[in-house]
Structure formats: C-alpha cells, structure tokens
Amino acid sequence: MNVDDLIAIDIHTHAEEPCSHHRDDGYNEFQAAMAKYFKNPAGAEGMLPTVPQTAEYFRERKIGAVIFPVDSERETGFRRYSNEEVAQIAAENDDILIPFASIDPAKGKAGAREARRLINDFGIKGFKFHPTLMGFYPNDRMAYPLYEVLAEEGCVALFHTGQTGVGSGMRGGMGMRLKYSNPVHVDDVAVDFPDMPIILAHPSFPWTEEGLMVAQHKPNVYIDMSGWRPKYFPQIFVHYANTILKHKMLFGSDWPAITPDMWLADFEELPMKEEVRPLILKENARKLLRI
Template identity: 80%
Template sequence: MNIDDLIAIDIHTHAEEPCCGHRDDGYHEFQAGMAKYFKNPAGADGMLPSVQDTAAYYRERKIGAVIFPVDAERETGFRRYSNEEVAEIAAENSDILIPFASIDPAKGKMGAREARRLVRDYGVRGFKFHPTFQGFYPNDRSAYAIYEAIAEEGALALFHTGQTGVGSGMRGGMGMRLKYSNPMYLDDVAVDFPDMPIILAHPSFPWQEEALSVAQHKPNVYIDLSGWSPKYFPPILVRYANSLLKHKMLFGSDWPAITPDRWLADFENSEFRDEVRPLILKENAKRLLNL
C-alpha cells in the first residue's frame, strides 16, 4: 500500500455476503430492512458487493479501506463470513484493503485463540464488535478474554455505538436491543485495557456526548464518522472534531450501506475546518494503523 497515493482511508467497510453459498433464512429480509433504513438499494434486490468488488471500487477512487465481517451467528443464526477468507482476499488486494476480523466475544477462550491466530497467521490488524448485533455489554467481564488477546497481539478494537440500522423497522427490531451500544460502557474497557486502541464507530445517537466524553478523557479512544452522512452530524460532534478531538476523528463510510462517494460529497460541504479535513480523511488513520 502506497499511502502517499491515497486520498483517504475508510476505516469502516463491511464484507456482507455469507461465505457458504446461499443466504440463510431471514437474511434477505434483514438486508432489505437495512437498505430501507439507509435509503440505499444495495441489498434490497440482489447480492451485495463481494470483497473483490469492494477492492476494485476503492482502488478506482484511490481510497484505502479497512474491511471486516461481523460474527453475529449466536444472536441471528446467520452464518458469519469467514475471517480467514476475508483476510486472504485482502492480502490479494493489499494495495487497497486492510483486514479486520470479527469474533463473538461469547466464544471466550476459543475466540481468543482464534484472534491470536488471525493476527499472527493472516495479518489481521483489528477486530469489529457490534454489541447490539452480538447481544452483549462491552464491559461484561466475559468479553475480556478476547480483549486480552487483542491487546497482547497489538491489534485494535472497533465497536459499533449508538442506534443501528440492524433490525430497524422490523417486528420487534429483529430482537436487537439498542441499550448494549451505549458508548459509556466502553469507558470501562478503556480503563482496563489502556494500551489497546479503541474506536467508537459512528455518531453515537442518542449518546453523542457520552462518546465525546470518553474519547476526550481516554487517550486510547477514537471516533469514526461512519454510518451517517456528514450533513446530519450533530453540531457538537463537528465542534469537537474541529478542536479537542481533531487528532482522534476518522473517516468511515459504512460501505455498502453508505458509499464513500456520498459521504465525501457531503463532507466537502460540511462545517469542518480546512486544516482538520486531512487529519480526518487520512492522517489520523495512518498514524493509528501505523501505516
């Protein structure tokens, strides 16, 4: 990866399609709900972009991309996309893709063993957690086995925070409980794992001020700006990005739900200061990922 040639680094893209051929029962309806929530046709009528498709898309735009699946098998019954397969395809496209992985923390010591193997043998740089999708409180001690492995291997931890499009508008919200994704639970994780970089994903509605507080107070906590168009960012988030947290804000799109084309177009017309824009788009991620 030639960092100097990239115009940006997208810290938040998804590998969505199941690894084992057909979609599981209910997966089409789940993706259709996501497409409606994000006002994006992707996933509503056909298969979503493959990891190879994603690499080609980002290469054409000269944008680096962190990519990951989400392991929510226990809560949803949907088979996860193989971490190994995502990492292998990322390695084939290492000029543009940076592999993260996902492991349900309920897998305990087995999950911790998998995390170590993925870092050592597959070059995985970080791990994505989705407390609502995976059904756990981030500060539950049962999750600490996998955090210990991640911290000891020098990898990052990225957590969904705030409301989610997962299950939005579906009966009972598809069983998804928003309470798990309050960013204040990650304050405990930041205290107990002070050397593990933690990324709070998304503007954390309705807990935006909690997220800003944790990121300001804990040196190892960052915020990615994915999942929302910048034109909808709350003013306090932009204010902190322009000042106290300018070195802790990261560009993320939430591909394929939100495309970088859409995000960057709205970012161009937002209230971010000129000197802050390069930090958000690339420099902060370059430093955090040690690229």
C-alpha cells in the same frame, strides 16, 4: 499499500456477502430492512458487493479500506462470513484493503485462540464488535480474555455505538437490544486496557455526547464518523471534530450502506478547518494503524 498515493482511508467497511455459501434464511428480509433504513436499494435488490468488488470500487477512487465481517451467529442465526476468507482476499488486494476480523466474545477461550491465530497467521490488524448485534455489554468480563489478546498483540478494537439500522422497522427490531451500544460501556474497557487502541464507531446517537466524553477523556479512544451522512451530524459532533478531537476523528463510510462518494460529497460541505480535513480523511488513521 502506498498510503501517500491514497486520498483517504475508510476505517469502516463491511464484508456483507458470503463467497463460499448462499444467503441464510431470513437474510434477504434483514437486508431489505437495512436498505430501507439507509435508503440504499443495493441490499434489497440482489446481492451486495463482494470483497473483490469492494476492492475494485475503492481502488478506482484511491481510497484505502478497512474491511471486516461481523460475527453475529449467536444472536441472529446468520452464519458469519469467514474471517480467514476476508483476510485472504484482502491479502490479494493489499494495495487497498486492510483486514479486520470479528469474533463473538461469548466464544470465550476458543475465541481468544482464534483471534491470536488470525493475527499471527493472517495479518489481522483489528477486530469489529457490534454489541447490539452480538448481544453483550462491551464491559462484560466474559469479553476480557479476547481483549487481552488484542491488547497483547497491539490490535485495534472497533465497537459499534449508538442506534443501528440492524432490525430497524422489523417486528421486535429483529430482537436487537439498543441498550448494549451506549459508548459509556466502552469507558470501562478503555480503563482496563489502556494501551489497546479503541474506536467508537459512528456518532453514537442518541448518546453522542457520551461518545465524545469517552474519546476526550481516554487517550486510547478514537471515533469513526461512519454510519451517518455528514450533513446529518449533530453540531456538537462537528465542533469536537474541528477542535479538541481533531486528532482522534476518523473517516468511515459504513460501506455498502453508505458509499464513500456520498459521504465525501457531504463532508465537503461541512464547515471544517482546512488543516483538519486531511487529519480526518487519512492522517489520523495512518497513525492509528501504523501504516
């Protein structure tokens, strides 16, 4: 990857479609509800972009992309997209894709072993955790064996925070419990693993100020600005991005739910300082990912 040739690095993109097997029962309804929440017809009409299609989209725009599946098998029953498969396709497109993986912390020591193997054999740079989708509090001690591997290997831990489009409007919210994704629970993780880079994904609504608090207080905590179109960002979120957290804010789209084209168009309209824009779009991620 030649970062100098890129206009941005998107820290938050999803590998939604399995390449090696068909969609599970109920997956169409789940994606239709997501599409309605994000006003994105792609999830409801046919298949979402595959990882190779994602690479092509981002290559055309000269945007690097961190891409990952989400291991939510235990809570949703949907088979996870293979971490190895994502990593292999990313390796074939390493001019544009940066592979992250996802492991449910409830997998315990087996999950920790898998993480170390993925890091050493497949070049995984970080791990995505979705507390609501996985059904756990980030500071639950059962997750610590997995975090210990990430900390030892210098990998990034990326946590979904705030409300989620997953299950939105579905009966019982598809069983998703929003309480798990308050970013204040990640504060304990930042204390116990002070050298592990941590990213709080999204503006953390309705706990936006809690997320800003944790990122300001803990040197190893960053915030990605994905999951919301910038025109809807709370004023305090924009203010912190422009000032005391300007070196800790990261561009992220939440592809394919929100496209970079859409996000970047909105970002152009935000009252951001000119010296802050390149930090958010690329330089902060470049430093964090050490590329």
